[in-house]
Amino acid sequence: MQVTLPDGKALELPDGATGLDAARAIGPKLAEQAVLVRADGRVQDLRLPLADGEPIQILTTRDKDDPDALYVLRHSSAHLLAEAVRRLYPGVKVAIGPPIENGFYYDFDFPEPITEADLEKIEAEVKREISDGREWSREEISRDDARTRFEAEQEPYKVELVDTAQGDISLYTQGDFTDLCRGPHLQNAKPIKAFKLTGLAGAYWRGDEHNKQLTRIYGTAFYTQDDLDAYLARLEEARRRDHRRLGVQLDLFHLSEHSPGSPFWHPKGMVIWNTLEELRKRENRRRGYVEVKTPLLYDEQTYETSGHLANYEDNIFWVQSHEQHDRRFALKPMNCPGHMILFGSQLRSYRELPFRFAESSTLHRDEITGALHGLLRVKHITQDDAHIFCSREQIEEEIFGCLDFAYYLYELFDLEARFELSTRPEKRVGTDEEWDFTEGALRSALERRGIEYVVNEGDGAFYGPKIDLHMTDVLGRSWQMGTIQLDAQMPQRFGLTFMGADNEEHVPYVIHRALLGSLERFIGILTEHYGGAFPFWIAPVQVRILPVGEDHREAAHDLAARLVPYRVEVDDSAETVGKRIRNSEIEKIPFTVVYGDAESDDSLAVRERGGGQSNPSLSEFRDRLATLLPWQAGAEPSLTS
Numbered sequence: 001m002q003v004t005l006p007d008g009k010a011l012e013l014p015d016g017a018t019g020l021d022a023a024r025a026i027g028p029k030l031a032e033q034a035v036l037v038r039a040d041g042r043v044q045d046l047r048l049p050l051a052d053g054e055p056i057q058i059l060t061t062r063d064k065d066d067p068d069a070l071y072v073l074r075h076s077s078a079h080l081l082a083e084a085v086r087r088l089y090p091g092v093k094v095a096i097g098p099p100i101e102n103g104f105y106y107d108f109d110f111p112e113p114i115t116e117a118d119l120e121k122i123e124a125e126v127k128r129e130i131s132d133g134r135e136w137s138r139e140e141i142s143r144d145d146a147r148t149r150f151e152a153e154q155e156p157y158k159v160e161l162v163d164t165a166q167g168d169i170s171l172y173t174q175g176d177f178t179d180l181c182r183g184p185h186l187q188n189a190k191p192i193k194a195f196k197l198t199g200l201a202g203a204y205w206r207g208d209e210h211n212k213q214l215t216r217i218y219g220t221a222f223y224t225q226d227d228l229d230a231y232l233a234r235l236e237e238a239r240r241r242d243h244r245r246l247g248v249q250l251d252l253f254h255l256s257e258h259s260p261g262s263p264f265w266h267p268k269g270m271v272i273w274n275t276l277e278e279l280r281k282r283e284n285r286r287r288g289y290v291e292v293k294t295p296l297l298y299d300e301q302t303y304e305t306s307g308h309l310a311n312y313e314d315n316i317f318w319v320q321s322h323e324q325h326d327r328r329f330a331l332k333p334m335n336c337p338g339h340m341i342l343f344g345s346q347l348r349s350y351r352e353l354p355f356r357f358a359e360s361s362t363l364h365r366d367e368i369t370g371a372l373h374g375l376l377r378v379k380h381i382t383q384d385d386a387h388i389f390c391s392r393e394q395i396e397e398e399i400f401g402c403l404d405f406a407y408y409l410y411e412l413f414d415l416e417a418r419f420e421l422s423t424r425p426e427k428r429v430g431t432d433e434e435w436d437f438t439e440g441a442l443r444s445a446l447e448r449r450g451i452e453y454v455v456n457e458g459d460g461a462f463y464g465p466k467i468d469l470h471m472t473d474v475l476g477r478s479w480q481m482g483t484i485q486l487d488a489q490m491p492q493r494f495g496l497t498f499m500g501a502d503n504e505e506h507v508p509y510v511i512h513r514a515l516l517g518s519l520e521r522f523i524g525i526l527t528e529h530y531g532g533a534f535p536f537w538i539a540p541v542q543v544r545i546l547p548v549g550e551d552h553r554e555a556a557h558d559l560a561a562r563l564v565p566y567r568v569e570v571d572d573s574a575e576t577v578g579k580r581i582r583n584s585e586i587e588k589i590p591f592t593v594v595y596g597d598a599e600s601d602d603s604l605a606v607r608e609r610g611g612g613q614s615n616p617s618l619s620e621f622r623d624r625l626a627t628l629l630p631w632q633a634g635a636e637p638s639l640t641s
C-alpha cells in the first residue's frame, strides 16, 4: 500500500502498516520522536494501521505547540497521574481523565478526602514515573472482558463507562495501570519534559449533581520546561489582573447573594460606568441615533409575538401581578420588542427612515448559577443597544455606519478587533432570495470598509445573518463583544410598515446592534485588559494631591478646586508621605501631586503612574491633562474613517 507525505511524496509500505511503521520507513530519528499521526486530517494513534492511499503527517516532539501534539502529551500525563494516585492512595476509584484547554484533569473517588498539600507528593510520584520511564501499550478487547476486568479491579466508574461506551473497547497500559481509553497516546513518557499539578476541585460524576461528588485534580504538561514556565507566568498575570480581585482592591463593585449575578456598583465603579455611558450617548448623538426608553415589563403576548417565548423562555424572569392573575408578565431580556412597539405606534414614512433607536436600559436574563462569573457573566445586563429601522436600500450604508462606530470604539480602548460573518442556518425563516440579499449586504459592507473577516457558515440567527465582533485583549484572550444582526422577520411579526415613495406600505428591515456588548461585561474586560490601570479619561480618580504637612492642607484643597473638572482627591490622612504615595500606586491613580513648602503654581511635584516625575507649572499640568482626553469638552472629533 501507499500513503502520501506532507511534501506530496508517496511512501510505499507493507499492507497493514501503522503510523509508527511509516515513521520508521522515513528514519529512525523520526520514529523515536513521533508522538502522533494525522491520517487524512484525523488524529490517530501511532500503533494503529494506516489506510491505503491516505495523506499522512507524523507529529513529533518538535511540534511542541501543535494543539494535537499537546493533546496527546497531556492525555498521557493524565494516565500517569491516575497511576500515581492509585499507588499512593489504596482503595481510590478512578473515573475519567481527559485533556482540556491548557492541560488535563482526572476525577477520583478518594476513600479519605485529600487537600492541596497532597498535590506535591502526587506530583513527585508522577515525576518519578517519568524518570523511571513508561511505555504505553494498546489492546482491543470485548465488552464482556472489559467489564470482567474492571469489576475484578473494583472500579465501578470504569464498569459504567464500559457499559455506555460506543464502538470497540480499547485499553492502554503503562506501568501497573491499565485504563479504558480510546487513545491516542504517546509511545512512552520521554517527551513529557515538564509536568505540573495545578489544582483541586469538586466535580460530580458525569457532571450530574445527583451523582456522587468526586475530586478533580488538574494538571498540565509541556514538551519543554520553558513552555511550562511561560504558561505559569501567563496564569500569574491573569490572576493579578482578575477583575474580581481588582474590583475589590480598587473599590469598584461587589456581588452579593442578595441578588445573584447582579453587581452592586460602588462610587468609583460608577465613575467608569458613567464615563462609558457619556461616551455611548455622545457617539450615538453624533451618528444620528435617538435615545428612547421602553418599559422593563411586558406581557406574555409580546414575547410570543417577538418569538422570544419560543426561542428564549429558559432565560426569562417571570413576574406575577397581584391584580391580574391570569396575565403573566416578564422582565425584558432584550430591548427589541419594546423598540418594535415604539416604531409601530405611529404612521411612518420613508422620508423619516432610517430610525435609529438607542437605549441602554436594564435587561434580565436568568443565567444558571454555575455559569455566573464576576462581571463577565451576569443576570443583570445593560447593553449599549440600538435598533435601526430602515428600507432595503439603506441597509448597506447603515451596516457600514455600525462597523465604523465599532472601529472607533475599539481603537479608543486599544482593543484589537476581529470580525466574523455568520450565514444562514439550517433552521431559518425567509426565502433564499432574502438570505442572498441580506448576506450580500453584510459581506459588501465588510468589504467596502476593507475589513478582514472569517465566515461561520450556518451560524446566523434564524431570522437573519450577523456580524459578530470579537476583541483580543492585552493577554491575547479573545472576547465576543458586539453583534450586528440584520433581521427581516421581527418587523413582520409585529406588523410594522412604513409608507414608501410609491404610496405603498413596506415592511422595514431592522438592524439589532450592540457594540460594547453589556456594560457590566465590558467593564470586567477593561479592568483585566488594563490590569486596573485605567487610562486617564476613565480612571475613577485622575489626580490625587498629598499635602506634606498640616500647613499645606489648605493649599492642597485650593489646588484641587482649581483642577476641576478633573476628578481630583486630596489625601490629607495622617499617614507619612511615603505611605500615601504607595497607596496612590496601589490604587493605580494616574497622577499624584505632592504639595509641600517648595511647591507653588509655578512648580508642582508631579508623579506619574509608571514612574515619571516632573515639576510643571499649574497651567502646564492642565495642558498635559487635556492631551489625555480622547476628545475635548465641547469639541467634536472627526470620524476615524
Ligand SMILES: [Zn+2]
Residues within 6 Å of the ligand: 075, 079, 172, 179, 180, 181, 182, 183
Ligand atoms: Zn486515555
Ligand SMILES: [Zn+2]
Residues within 6 Å of the ligand: 334, 335, 336, 387, 512, 513
Ligand atoms: Zn434586538
